Amino acid sequence: MTATAREGLPAAAVDDEGEPLRAHRWRTPSVEARTAGALLGVAGLVHVVVTPEHVDEWAPAGVFFAVVATAQLWLGQALWRGTAKRVLPAAVLSTAGLIALYVVSRTVGLPFHSDGAAVSGGGHHGPLLVPGGHGNGMPVIPGSEGGSTVEPVGLLDAVCVTAEFAALALLVGLMAVAQRRSVTNLLLAVGVCGWVAWAAVRFT
Amino acid sequence: MSLSRRDLLKLGVVGGAALALPLERTVRAGTSTQSRLASSRLPKPFTLPFRVPPVLQPSRVDSTTDYYKVYMKPIMADVVPGLKTPLWGYNGSVPGPTVKVAQGRRTVMRQVNNLPATHPLLRYTPWTSVHLHGSPSAPEYDGYASDITNPGQYKDYVYPNTPTARTLWYHDHGLHHTAENVLMGLAAQYHLTDPLEQSLPIPHGEFDVPLIVSDAMFATDGQLYFDNHDESGMFGDVVLVNGVPWPVMKVKRRRYRFRLLNASISRSYRWSLDSGDPFVVIATDGGLMPEPQRVKSFRQGMAERYEVVVDFSRYPVGRRVVLGNSSPKNNIDYDNTNKVMAFDVVGDDFDPADNAVPDQLNPTNPVMALTAGDAVRTRRLDLVRKNSQWTINGHTWDDVVRSRFALVEANPAEGDVEVWEIRNSSGGWFHPVHIHLVDFRVLDRNGVAPMAHELGPKDVVYVGENETVRVVMRFEGRGKYMIHCHNLVHEDHDMMSQFEVVAGESTDPMSDPCRSLPEDGEL
Ligand SMILES: [Cu+2]
Numbered sequence: 001m002t003a004t005a006r007e008g009l010p011a012a013a014v015d016d017e018g019e020p021l022r023a024h025r026w027r028t029p030s031v032e033a034r035t036a037g038a039l040l041g042v043a044g045l046v047h048v049v050v051t052p053e054h055v056d057e058w059a060p061a062g063v064f065f066a067v068v069a070t071a072q073l074w075l076g077q078a079l080w081r082g083t084a085k086r087v088l089p090a091a092v093l094s095t096a097g098l099i100a101l102y103v104v105s106r107t108v109g110l111p112f113h114s115d116g117a118a119v120s121g122g123g124h125h126g127p128l129l130v131p132g133g134h135g136n137g138m139p140v141i142p143g144s145e146g147g148s149t150v151e152p153v154g155l156l157d158a159v160c161v162t163a164e165f166a167a168l169a170l171l172v173g174l175m176a177v178a179q180r181r182s183v184t185n186l187l188l189a190v191g192v193c194g195w196v197a198w199a200a201v202r203f204t
Numbered sequence: 205m206s207l208s209r210r211d212l213l214k215l216g217v218v219g220g221a222a223l224a225l226p227l228e229r230t231v232r233a234g235t236s237t238q239s240r241l242a243s244s245r246l247p248k249p250f251t252l253p254f255r256v257p258p259v260l261q262p263s264r265v266d267s268t269t270d271y272y273k274v275y276m277k278p279i280m281a282d283v284v285p286g287l288k289t290p291l292w293g294y295n296g297s298v299p300g301p302t303v304k305v306a307q308g309r310r311t312v313m314r315q316v317n318n319l320p321a322t323h324p325l326l327r328y329t330p331w332t333s334v335h336l337h338g339s340p341s342a343p344e345y346d347g348y349a350s351d352i353t354n355p356g357q358y359k360d361y362v363y364p365n366t367p368t369a370r371t372l373w374y375h376d377h378g379l380h381h382t383a384e385n386v387l388m389g390l391a392a393q394y395h396l397t398d399p400l401e402q403s404l405p406i407p408h409g410e411f412d413v414p415l416i417v418s419d420a421m422f423a424t425d426g427q428l429y430f431d432n433h434d435e436s437g438m439f440g441d442v443v444l445v446n447g448v449p450w451p452v453m454k455v456k457r458r459r460y461r462f463r464l465l466n467a468s469i470s471r472s473y474r475w476s477l478d479s480g481d482p483f484v485v486i487a488t489d490g491g492l493m494p495e496p497q498r499v500k501s502f503r504q505g506m507a508e509r510y511e512v513v514v515d516f517s518r519y520p521v522g523r524r525v526v527l528g529n530s531s532p533k534n535n536i537d538y539d540n541t542n543k544v545m546a547f548d549v550v551g552d553d554f555d556p557a558d559n560a561v562p563d564q565l566n567p568t569n570p571v572m573a574l575t576a577g578d579a580v581r582t583r584r585l586d587l588v589r590k591n592s593q594w595t596i597n598g599h600t601w602d603d604v605v606r607s608r609f610a611l612v613e614a615n616p617a618e619g620d621v622e623v624w625e626i627r628n629s630s631g632g633w634f635h636p637v638h639i640h641l642v643d644f645r646v647l648d649r650n651g652v653a654p655m656a657h658e659l660g661p662k663d664v665v666y667v668g669e670n671e672t673v674r675v676v677m678r679f680e681g682r683g684k685y686m687i688h689c690h691n692l693v694h695e696d697h698d699m700m701s702q703f704e705v706v707a708g709e710s711t712d713p714m715s716d717p718c719r720s721l722p723e724d725g726e727l
Pocket of ligand 1: 695
């Protein structure tokens with residue numbers, strides 16, 4: 001029994017390459033899908049490049065970056081070859097989640113690294129173990145954000161997040177209309193929350 | 205693609221947040237950085253007059269003890285002409301006032317933390333812990349990093365002054381911001397004399413001169429400029445001696461004794477005189493060497509003390525002799541960090557007494573008689589960078605704190621002699637290692653005899669790049685004491701651990717905590 005028969009598609013249907021058409025494939029990857037694939041490839045490569053420095057800082061962070069890089073490169077080639085239809089919702093949500101994580105890490109900082117781990121520019125994070133100390137004893141060096149987990153935006157960051165966001169927009173466009181509405185509403189809600197939180201901090 | 209206008213609008217809101225908010229935050233953080241004072245605005249070397257810190261007077265004296273009151277407080281200092289620099293000084297002096305005491309007299313120093321509640325720029329609470337470096341103080345008076353005194357509190361430190369004559373220094377040791385507190389000015393010398401030192405015909409009095417060398421960088425507004433280079437070190441483009449940038453000192457045509465203290469946060473020096481003449485090293489951290497050592501240049505790590513005699517009688521009046529620095533590896537150098545200070549030879553009359561260096565200084569110091577064969581065991585200290593932190597045997601002071609101060613690297617019994625093998629297997633940095641409580645003898649470095657200038661009793665040893673240094677010491681004292689790197693940025697992040705001299709009875713380092721200032725502020 002072929003996959004086609006199992007999925008109940010017309011047995012005669014074949015795609016451009018003469019293979020049986022399957023539900024998780026587009027007939028031909030559109031320009032949008034291929035562009036999204038290429039953009040995710042770029043983002044994946046950026047994550048490959050920065051994995052070693054994150055391993056050096058904190059091993060779990062390195063593992064996370066390696067996993068993200070692998071997933072993005074796989075998704076990129078799948079989109080390029082037109083085999084990613086079934087994972088489209090997962091791709092949209094995980095890309096959106098990754099962007100959200102990035103925004104948090106560059107604005108308020110991530111709540112990791114509390115146990116002897118570190119990000120570049122500061123080895124001491126998390127609770128200060130100073131019995132009897134009044135307040136915080138950790139100097140904050142101007143510019144280096146010492147004592148904070150907020151990282152500054154670098155060139156690679158900007159390239160990566162721009163590629164991811166453009167890919168995200170293209171992937172949303174590939175979704176079915178009904179699905180697309182709930183996804184864009186969800187994204188809008190997150191975006192509005194981000195702006196409101198920023199305004200609340202900056203203007204109060 | 206079939207995104208509707210509404211879809212695009214929604215995505216625009218999200219995309220705007222994703223791209224703009226991180227950038228906005230980064231730009232805002234960037235604008236809060238200090239801007240560094242241009243090197244053209246720094247004073248020219250050898251234009252400012254040399255000065256010696258004041259001598260601290262006791263507030264009370266009884267038959268056994270000298271009592272001192274020291275207030276740590278903020279001042280506006282004139283360091284770079286034309287600018288005001290906020291600093292913190294012991295009694296408002298940077299460097300702090302020198303304490304002079306004779307062996308056997310006890311001192312009690314009341315250290316009052318009158319610093320602001322938070323550092324004006326770096327926003328930390330400047331708690332303090334005062335360490336008298338070179339003194340076998342009881343654990344509760346040793347400046348244990350976690351035995352802290354907050355602003356508005358004070359602590360009485362008791363010092364026995366039992367060891368041999370030496371150049372000590374008192375400086376801040378407060379947990380996690382020692383580097384910043386010391387850079388702000390909390391460091392000073394402390395001279396202990398004994399009958400042997402007094403009887404030798406080496407220079408005394410006005411010819412026995414403290415040289416506290418440090419480095420700093422300044423911002424355009426006159427404040428100190430802070431950059432710890434990702435917690436690797438703080439380096440300045442200005443070299444200060446007794447708080448003055450590249451001073452010039454008038455010297456008479458005779459011998460002078462200089463008590464060289466490297467009080468820099470992270471910079472090590474290799475001294476030389478531009479005349480090519482040697483220094484005669486007469487004392488190291490723990491006091492007089494068995495015999496003087498003549499060296500044309502020598503390196504000095506942070507917190508090391510060397511007493512050197514320089515003979516200016518060999519120069520004509522009007523000659524300028526420059527003390528230079530050919531930087532050891534892994535320092536960050538600037539235009540004038542190769543210069544330290546200048547000596548202008550003058551023809552004034554001088555007292556001809558104490559103008560010699562005898563061939564024997566202190567040949568019977570038991571520390572210098574110790575050999576590896578006396579040791580009951582050998583221990584290893586590994587200085588390693590791990591998870592972006594500086595560690596000793598993989599441990600940090602946070603580990604010590606988390607263990608409720610139980611974690612120790614070594615637990616010799618009282619009176620034990622041990623060899624410690626201190627290993628720095630990196631080529632990227634050096635670590636001057638300070639072992640509290642003890643005086644040790646340096647046995648060898650990478651299997652080779654120690655350098656000539658190290659042939660005296662020591663309490664800090666320069667563990668350079670890819671060096672393994674062996675030291676031998678006898679543990680006299682009781683209780684817990686710190687071991688740490690004296691690159692104070694390393695110490696703060698967090699290359700510090702401890703050992704315990706095990707004895708029947710000992711006191712806890714936290715057993716005599718600070719007290720709050722009375723309401724009226726009067727003590
Ligand atoms: Cu170090």
